[in-house]
Amino acid sequence: xxxxxxxxxxxxTIATVQRMFGVSVALDSSARxxxxxxGGNYNAGSGGGQGSAYWFQSDGVIAHxxxxxxxxxEVIADNSNDCNDTTGDPYANFGYVVGMYPALxxxxxxxxxxxxxxxxxxxxxxxQHSDLELAEGN
Numbered sequence: 001x002x003x004x005x006x007x008x009x010x011x012x013t014i015a016t017v018q019r020m021f022g023v024s025v026a027l028d029s030s031a032r033x034x035x036x037x038x039g040g041n042y043n044a045g046s047g048g049g050q051g052s053a054y055w056f057q058s059d060g061v062i063a064h065x066x067x068x069x070x071x072x073x074e075v076i077a078d079n080s081n082d083c084n085d086t087t088g089d090p091y092a093n094f095g096y097v098v099g100m101y102p103a104l105x106x107x108x109x110x111x112x113x114x115x116x117x118x119x120x121x122x123x124x125x126x127x128q129h130s131d132l133e134l135a136e137g138n
Contacts, residue, residue, distance in 0.1 A: 014063045014071045015039050018056040022101040029108070032065040036102035036113055039063075040075055052121070060099030060115045060135075076135050080117050083133040091129035095119030098133065112136050 014035055024036040040059030052058070060077040077083065081093040097118035104113050114134045119126040 009069065012069060012071070015061075015073065019054070021099075024102045024104040026104045026106045026111070028106045034065065034104060034106065034111065035063045035071070036099075036104040036115070037061055037063075038099040038102070039073065040078060040099075055097055055121055058097045058099070058121070060102065060113065060133075062104065062111070062113060076113055076137075077115070077117075077133065080119055083117075083135065085131075087131065089129060089131070091119060091125065092117075092131055095121070095126065097121035097126075109138055110136060111138070 015037070017037065017039060019038060021038045026034050026036075028034060038059070039057045039061035041057075058078070059075045061073055061075055063071040063073045066072055077098045078096065080095040080098060082098065085092040095118065097120060098115060100116040100118050102113065102115045104111065106112075112134065113136070114132060116130055117133045118130050
C-alpha cells in the first residue's frame with residue numbers, strides 16, 4: 001500500500017476492544033506510530049471497568065510502536081482523578097471511564113493526549129458532567 005510517497009507495511013492488530021470510542025494516531029520524529037484508544041484490561045472489581053457489564057475497557061491508553069513493528073501499551077489514565085481538576089466541579093474526579101474520543105499529537109519529543117472523561121459512564125449526570133482531560137509527557 002502506498003500513501004503520500006511512503007510505503008506502508010501490512011496491517012497490525014494492536015488490541016481487540018469491545019467498545020470503539022475513537023482512535024487517534026500520531027507519528028513521532030522517527031516516523032514511529034503511536035495509537036491512542038479506549039483500552040485496558042477488564043478486571044472485575046478494580047480498574048478496567050470496575051466489574052461493569054458494559055465497560056470491558058475503560059482506560060486511556062497509548063500503544064507505542066517499537067523497532068520491529070511490535071507495540072508497547074501504556075495506560076495513561078484509569079480513573080477520573082488521574083488528572084488535576086481545576087474546574088471545581090464535584091463530579092470531575094470520580095469514575096473510571098476515561099479515554100473516550102482520544103486526540104494525540106507529538107511535537108518534538110513531547111506528546112499531548114486529550115480524552116473525554118465519562119466518569120462512571122452509566123447515568124445522565126455522567127454524560128452531563130463529562131469533561132475534557134489532557135496529559136503530556138515524553
